[in-house]
Amino acid sequence: MKLGFLGVGWIGRDRMRSIVASGAGDAALVADASPAVAEEVAAETGATVVTPEELLGAGLDGVVIATPSALHAEQSIAALQAGSAVFCQKPLGRDAAETAAVVAAARAADLLLGVDYSYRHLAATEALRTALPEVGSIYAADLVFHNAYGPDKPWFRDPALSGGGCVIDLGTHLVDLALHLLAGTGAPVGVEHVTARLFAGGQPLGDRTDVVEDFATARIDLIDGAVLTLACSWNLHAGQEAVISASFYGTAGAVSLTNVGGSFYDFRAARHDGTSSTVLVEPPDGWGGRAAVQWAQRLAAGERFDPGAEELVTTARVLDRVYGR
């Protein structure tokens, strides 16, 4: 397969290496707003450097997009309309309308659309997927993602390029993970009610549009009565690099995944019964490029549009409600 890589900064470069190493596809074209960055990355694989517009119009087997978040929807639609399947970084759109437009473009072109919800692919998540049906009816979940370093590139804090702050950056992973896992148990995952508080620099965000939120807490009530609580932030005084967890409480037990020792990369899964816990999965686990490689392998196997992409719109709708729109 001939693949194009658009935006080859930190994550774009990492996902290109994962896909090429898997043997699922070749890096045919590379494009970045910075020609120097594109040249450096293309040299790794012998890919040809082109402009972003040339790459989007090339009609390749697939295009992998890892540009600043606010560009994702427009670039994904352009690639799909030119006949390329797409694997895009999260978030796919800045809101549900943008996200739905990309899914509609993939459906119309009958092309495989993947999004890098990488936490779906942890070994710890797989353990939760297996254990969830064994802990009875899930009535509550606690979802936490604090990145105490905060994002390292200035564009993350520019609303025009990021489309939002910690909610669209980190909260999107948590909402996707919870709804995806709960849907996998057969539970109805319709959302009834959402309340949220967003902050910037310790002050309520209110109607400000010149800054993005760096702390958010939300409660998401599902139609079956289950309740999800969500907390996410950048640069919180968390006492460690990251606090990441997803805990699901059921009538016959609970399961959780938690990061280990403040790490962004190491996760443990456990089952809890009353006051005792059983570890299901321990690190290490090389999960980073797994979503990208899985998309490339499905594409190589000839897969076309997957209606499961509608889950992307559901998650985006929840985020819209967290943002109060």
Ligand SMILES: NC(=O)c1ccc[n+]([C@@H]2O[C@H](COP(=O)([O-])OP(=O)(O)OC[C@H]3O[C@@H](n4cnc5c(N)ncnc54)[C@H](O)[C@@H]3O)[C@@H](O)[C@H]2O)c1
């Ligand atoms: N799935 C995950 O877990 C995960 C983790 C980290 C980042 N991300 C997402 O990946 C995306 C990129 O993040 P990053 O940390 O790699 O950022 P980055 O700043 O390191 O890389 C972005 C690259 O895009 C290039 N770029 C900017 N505008 C462009 C344009 N119009 N056309 C082509 N290239 C352009 C920049 O020059 C840069 O090289 C973000 O949307 C982020 O949310 C996802």
